[in-house]
Amino acid sequence: MTEPDDVQLYYQTVAHNRHSFEQLYDRYEKLVFSFAYRMTNNRTMAEEVTQDVFLKLWNGTNHYTEDKGKFSSWLLTVTRNKSIDELRKSKRHAYEPMLDKDSLTEETVSTEVTAEWNERREVIRTAIAELRAEQREIIDLFYFKGFSQSKIAEHCKLPLGTVKGRIRLALKHLKGIIGQEGGVSNE
Amino acid sequence: MNESCHMLIDYFNRTLTEDEMRQFENHLIECPSCQEELIEWEMLTEDLPYESEAIEVPTDLKARIFASLPDIPEQAKVVSMPTKEKSRRRMGPVTSLLAAGLFASLVANAFLFSETQKQPEIAQSEIQLIGQSILAPQEGTSASAVAMLIADGNQNILLLDATDLPTLSKDELYQVWVIEGDQPYPAGIVQPNETGTGTVSHPLTDLSGTWDTVAITVEKEPNLSAPEGQIILAGGI
Numbered sequence: 001m002t003e004p005d006d007v008q009l010y011y012q013t014v015a016h017n018r019h020s021f022e023q024l025y026d027r028y029e030k031l032v033f034s035f036a037y038r039m040t041n042n043r044t045m046a047e048e049v050t051q052d053v054f055l056k057l058w059n060g061t062n063h064y065t066e067d068k069g070k071f072s073s074w075l076l077t078v079t080r081n082k083s084i085d086e087l088r089k090s091k092r093h094a095y096e097p098m099l100d101k102d103s104l105t106e107e108t109v110s111t112e113v114t115a116e117w118n119e120r121r122e123v124i125r126t127a128i129a130e131l132r133a134e135q136r137e138i139i140d141l142f143y144f145k146g147f148s149q150s151k152i153a154e155h156c157k158l159p160l161g162t163v164k165g166r167i168r169l170a171l172k173h174l175k176g177i178i179g180q181e182g183g184v185s186n187e
Numbered sequence: 188m189n190e191s192c193h194m195l196i197d198y199f200n201r202t203l204t205e206d207e208m209r210q211f212e213n214h215l216i217e218c219p220s221c222q223e224e225l226i227e228w229e230m231l232t233e234d235l236p237y238e239s240e241a242i243e244v245p246t247d248l249k250a251r252i253f254a255s256l257p258d259i260p261e262q263a264k265v266v267s268m269p270t271k272e273k274s275r276r277r278m279g280p281v282t283s284l285l286a287a288g289l290f291a292s293l294v295a296n297a298f299l300f301s302e303t304q305k306q307p308e309i310a311q312s313e314i315q316l317i318g319q320s321i322l323a324p325q326e327g328t329s330a331s332a333v334a335m336l337i338a339d340g341n342q343n344i345l346l347l348d349a350t351d352l353p354t355l356s357k358d359e360l361y362q363v364w365v366i367e368g369d370q371p372y373p374a375g376i377v378q379p380n381e382t383g384t385g386t387v388s389h390p391l392t393d394l395s396g397t398w399d400t401v402a403i404t405v406e407k408e409p410n411l412s413a414p415e416g417q418i419i420l421a422g423g424i
Contacts, residue, residue: 007323008325011323011325011421018253018256021256022253025249025252029244029248029249030241030242030244031236031237031239033242033244033248034239034240034241034242035236035239037239037242038236038238038239038240043245047245047248050244050248050252051248051251051252051255054252055252055255055256058256059257060423063423065321065323065422066323066324067321069229073229073233076236077229079236080236081201084200084201085201088201088202117237117241118241120234120237121237121238121239121240121241124234124235124237124238125238128238139235142196142200143232143235144235146200146201146202147200147202148196148197148200148202149193149196149197149202151202163196164193164195164196167196168231171228171231171232172231174231174234175230175231175234178234
């Protein structure tokens with residue numbers, strides 16, 4: 001028997017079917033938590049984000065429709081938005097130095113980690129490593145730290161008007177490398 | 188490009204104030220260039236979450252989350268329907284535009300229809316859009332539908348326009364439902380043409396007005412007290 005797909009599980013979840021919710025939860029718990037941790041660099045905040053994301057899923061507060069793209073991409077966007085909100089609430093993201101994540105991170109050998117995620121992570125990390133340092137930095141400030149345009153300009157000592165172009169260039173470059181390596185599929 | 192276009196990055200990163208957020212969303216509806224650009228930013232960043240290191244989730248997190256779920260009594264439903272939402276669904280800018288166009292067309296059709304059936308005193312200005320939604324197709328179908336709730340004078344009317352409905356066998360029909368709480372009400376039959384397109388206009392006289400979910404199912408009989416067949420499309424409104 002084939003497993004129900006994400007969209008099917010989502011609609012059953014908003015109809016308050018616990019079993020479907022649990023399947024969806026088990027499928028994405030680790031990815032959501034790990035991504036929230038990547039964004040916040042803080043376990044407590046990552047827990048709060050994960051809890052909020054899944055509770056809103058159950059309550060139907062965050063509404064998904066297929067015109068919003070793949071369910072997993074939408075779920076990760078919701079996770080990112082919540083992480084940014086939490087970071088902003090804490091008012092720490094712009095001022096605290098990066099923690100040594102390796103000291104907090106436990107590399108997992110769990111079979112729960114999907115092969116797809118491992119594969120994509122390898123490809124993306126290899127691609128990021130090929131970027132110039134300033135491109136890596138601008139992607140980090142923009143995407144993972146969620147800085148405003150003016151904050152990025154200030155941080156990178158760039159004119160405000162050139163920030164968007166620099167981010168786009170870095171992301172396009174990254175996408176290009178990922179494409180060449182051919183290991184990432186969105187299907 | 189105008190001044191608002193420059194806010195796209197800060198909109199994407201949620202660094203705008205609530206007022207600025209609203210201002211940009213209003214701009215987004217009217218700016219195809221920002222709509223395209225936003226899709227591009229989403230596409231350019233879609234791989235990045237997967238860069239995250241897999242880390243161990245606290246062992247009790249799942250238990251805590253499940254313990255905090257509101258206790259909802261199991262309903263003996265014939266089929267599982269999406270529950271109502273707390274707030275109206277926010278539509279994407281592109282679908283909003285499509286829906287707005289469709290709304291204008293449906294209102295015009297409804298107006299022309301009533302003009303030819305009787306002598307109405309209804310002015311178009313009395314017709315107001317209360318809610319709208321793109322219904323999501325269920326597994327294995329490419330069907331789509333826009334549902335709109337309009338107030339026509341003192342009466343609420345559900346307008347629904349569906350496309351790409353799969354061909355039915357002779358003894359089947361497409362039943363529209365609105366759901367109030369857990370109670371479904373039949374709200375018209377869609378009779379698709381040969382291309383799978385069909386429209387329904389249904390007055391909602393028996394409902395208290397608190398419903399906010401619309402669905403289409405395949406049934407053997409019209410106007411059953413509860414759906415028995417497969418859900419084809421469903422969504423909050």
